[in-house]
Amino acid sequence: xxxxxxxxxxxxxxxxxxxxxxxxxxxxxxxxxxxxxxxxxxxxxxxxxxxxxxxxxxxxxxxxxxxxxxxxxxxxxxxxxxxxxxxxxxxxxxxxxxxxxxxxxxxxxxxxxxxxxxxxxxxxxxxxxxxxxxxxxxxxxxxxxxxxxxxxxxxxxxxxxxxxxxxxxxxxxxxxxxxxxxxxxxxxxxxxxxxxxxxxxxxxxxxxxxxxxxxxxxxxxxxxxxxxxxxxxxxxxxxxxxxxxxxxxxxxxxxxxxxxxxxxxxxxxxxxxxxxxxxxxxxxxxxxxxxxxxxxxxxxxxxxxxxxxxxxxxxxxxxxxxxxxxxxxxxxxxxxxxxxxxxxxxxxxxxxxxxxxxxxxxxxxxxxxxxxxxxxxxxxxxxxxxxxxxxxxx
Numbered sequence: 001x002x003x004x005x006x007x008x009x010x011x012x013x014x015x016x017x018x019x020x021x022x023x024x025x026x027x028x029x030x031x032x033x034x035x036x037x038x039x040x041x042x043x044x045x046x047x048x049x050x051x052x053x054x055x056x057x058x059x060x061x062x063x064x065x066x067x068x069x070x071x072x073x074x075x076x077x078x079x080x081x082x083x084x085x086x087x088x089x090x091x092x093x094x095x096x097x098x099x100x101x102x103x104x105x106x107x108x109x110x111x112x113x114x115x116x117x118x119x120x121x122x123x124x125x126x127x128x129x130x131x132x133x134x135x136x137x138x139x140x141x142x143x144x145x146x147x148x149x150x151x152x153x154x155x156x157x158x159x160x161x162x163x164x165x166x167x168x169x170x171x172x173x174x175x176x177x178x179x180x181x182x183x184x185x186x187x188x189x190x191x192x193x194x195x196x197x198x199x200x201x202x203x204x205x206x207x208x209x210x211x212x213x214x215x216x217x218x219x220x221x222x223x224x225x226x227x228x229x230x231x232x233x234x235x236x237x238x239x240x241x242x243x244x245x246x247x248x249x250x251x252x253x254x255x256x257x258x259x260x261x262x263x264x265x266x267x268x269x270x271x272x273x274x275x276x277x278x279x280x281x282x283x284x285x286x287x288x289x290x291x292x293x294x295x296x297x298x299x300x301x302x303x304x305x306x307x308x309x310x311x312x313x314x315x316x317x318x319x320x321x322x323x324x325x326x327x328x329x330x331x332x333x334x335x336x337x338x339x340x341x342x343x344x345x346x347x348x349x350x351x352x353x354x355x356x357x358x359x360x361x362x363x364x365x366x367x368x369x370x371x372x373x374x375x376x377x378x379x380x381x382x383x384x385x386x387x388x389x390x391x392x393x394x
Contacts, residue, residue: 028063032291055246057082094217110199227265274335319384
């Protein structure tokens with residue numbers, strides 16, 4: 001590929017704990033990854049700890065098994081446990097998707113499945129991607145009917161709604177045996193991404209294109225086209241509150257599968273919405289972490305200046321990674337003052353899960369919501385701990 005650059009040689013510089021994990025994942029998913037013969041049990045203890053925190057453990061366990069990597073017993077047991085637990089959760093969520101897919105079809109509602117299992121389908125092995133909630137993008141005017149479908153299936157309204165339901169997701173949940181829970185978020189929009197009234201097209205700003213359909217978990221769902229999925233994932237590496245490295249593996253897998261054309265379309269969408277820095281940051285970091293080959297025009301300025309990827313991702317050494325708030329990063333990366341102000345207003349008015357936002361329009365209530373919203377300025381510290389420390393004990 002003309003102008004392409006392989007990033008495998010630039011990823012260490014502070015991410016030493018993760019070196020074995022990144023190398024094995026790079027080998028499994030992208031055909032690269034430099035394997036070393038001097039990795040000790042302590043190297044793997046640290047890599048396992050970091051992979052668990054960064055939500056890479058199921059993928060790492062699958063990759064080690066497929067590539068025949070000899071992992072010491074204690075670390076292998078923890079990776080196997082994480083993989084088995086994710087397989088259990090994946091199977092449970094696939095059953096939910098089959099149930100809800102049929103219920104939505106009967107009700108004439110056409111939600112779009114994104115994030116979660118929609119991205120997991122790009123991985124070469126089932127249940128390799130750690131999953132969370134179910135996220136559905138719902139067209140305007142269908143939120144109420146979609147909520148009715150979920151409530152008929154035993155879900156309760158856990159958060160969101162009122163006058164702000166046109167801007168923020170509605171969260172529905174139900175409890176499962178063993179003190180578990182299943183949650184579904186209905187999104188009227190994912191920032192600039194919406195679905196048209198007919199449920200046939202996805203809209204990003206002024207751009208419009210047809211949705212795709214595919215089998216996810218044994219049932220048929222509408223999904224985002226590859227370029228829009230890339231756009232969403234790249235933005236998510238900045239906007240997600242807990243930006244674990246699993247988001248960058250998501251993006252790397254998508255880029256490798258979708259190819260240069262989809263990446264270029266995603267880049268154009270990002271430029272049109274002032275998110276070009278988001279996409280370059282995400283693609284550059286993903287390529288450096290996992291040894292992916294990408295076109296050099298997608299590189300960030302910090303990368304060109306030689307700033308280590310570890311520093312750009314907030315790694316300080318000694319197993320600590322500092323994550324600035326999504327609000328701070330968005331304000332720094334987003335182009336356009338009006339877009340920044342709109343996003344700040346969006347965040348500061350967001351009640352968050354568990355709060356039924358927008359039940360009243362009183363100025364005092366609105367002011368209180370804004371004051372509470374300042375918590376979104378708070379960052380996060382990820383700490384890697386070796387197996388046996390309290391956060392990793394079952």
